[in-house]
Amino acid sequence: MSRLMIFDSTLRDGNHAVKHQLSASNIKKYCQAMDGSGVKTIIVGHGNGLGASSLQVGLAALDERTMLQTAKANLEKTRLGVYMIPGFGTIEDNLKPAIADGAEVFEIGCHCTEADTTREHIEFLRNQGKETYGVLMMTHMASPERLLEECQKMQSYGALGVILMDSAGAFTMERVRWVISRLYNGLDIHIGFHPHNNMGIAVANACIAIEEGADIIDGTLRGFGAGAGNCQLEDLVALLEKSGKRTGINFYRMLDASEKVMPELMNKDMGQDPISIVSGQAGVFSAFRTHVINAARAFEVDPRDILVEVGKRKAVGGQEDMVVEIAKQLSCSTNNDSLSYQLSSLL
Incomplete structure (x- = not known):
């Protein structure tokens, strides 16, 4: 080497x-x-x-x-x-x-x-x-x-x-x-x-x-x-x-x-949390994290679902607007009373 x-x-x-x-x-x-x-x-x-x-x-x-x-x-x-x-x-x-x-x-x-x-x-x-x-x-x-x-x-x-x-x-x-x-x-x-x-x-x-x-x-x-x-x-x-x-x-x-x-x-320690792990599994650009969390809160949907869909669409840096579009679509089909994720834990 x-x-x-x-x-x-x-x-x-x-x-x-x-x-x-x-x-x-x-x-x-x-x-x-x-x-x-x-x-x-x-x-x-x-x-x-x-x-x-x-x-x-x-x-x-x-x-x-x-x-x-x-x-x-x-x-x-x-x-x-x-x-x-x-x-x-x-x-x-x-x-x-x-x-x-x-x-x-x-x-x-x-x-x-x-x-x-x-x-x-x-x-x-x-x-x-x-x-x-x-x-x-x-x-x-x-x-x-x-x-x-x-x-x-x-x-x-x-x-x-x-x-x-x-x-x-x-x-x-x-x-x-x-x-x-x-x-x-x-x-x-x-x-x-x-x-x-x-x-x-x-x-x-x-x-x-x-x-x-x-x-x-x-x-x-x-x-x-x-x-x-x-x-x-x-x-x-x-x-x-x-x-x-x-x-x-x-x-x-x-x-x-x-x-x-x-x-x-640093304002926080680095490390794995559920969002990061799902992001890696789904193959989503790490810098999408904040956009996903914000969109999940705004439309009251599960951020993990957003990540999975972003991964399916093979989004890349510069396509952050796609996150909001996906969150909006998910909000129309998600039962808001059965969210499986506490958004406050991601902040």
């Missing part, structure tokens, strides 16, 4: 968990605590990436240039990274300003069957000499063969690696082994994995991905992220080190940041 690279998305995916309200002080303190800890890159920004701050998916407390400039001013040894989904962000409005603000590592993401949409952006960044990775989201929705085809496209565009996002926390351990081994045997670039923890196996899935050839793991401290959260980096590093695998991480430095800084960022 190549040397493992840890990408830290605490200040990006974690923004989902607090409705994109991370402050400049949060970013400053976190970057100071984690700079030089051994993580390769700290990804910063709105939960959905550059250009995504909006009423539909959530307005960020800070504009993205302030976020990036704040992070850059407090990073000396660790690289500043950004994430962008074409359509939310553009080259002119977002990538060029991010370069100007000091971003060094770029993740360009898309739905798992739409790598074509990233070509212009990956090629632009590589022509600028930037370290660039392709990202496929909602990867439980495609076969290993199709995922390999999409990754090969990104490789041909010049991406230095590809990162698979288990955006819904729907991967079983067997699927991780099946998919990552297929990519490892079919690609000549780095392979990464970004697991979510809806069914409580994000760390285990990350370890299996590493065993099968992945050399990038994208996670967060305390698992801070959308839905049930991400692969908890402290747990992952502890397990890898105990297993005799060198990570290059200053483990005590990471633990200090987890203990001293993370309580200021």
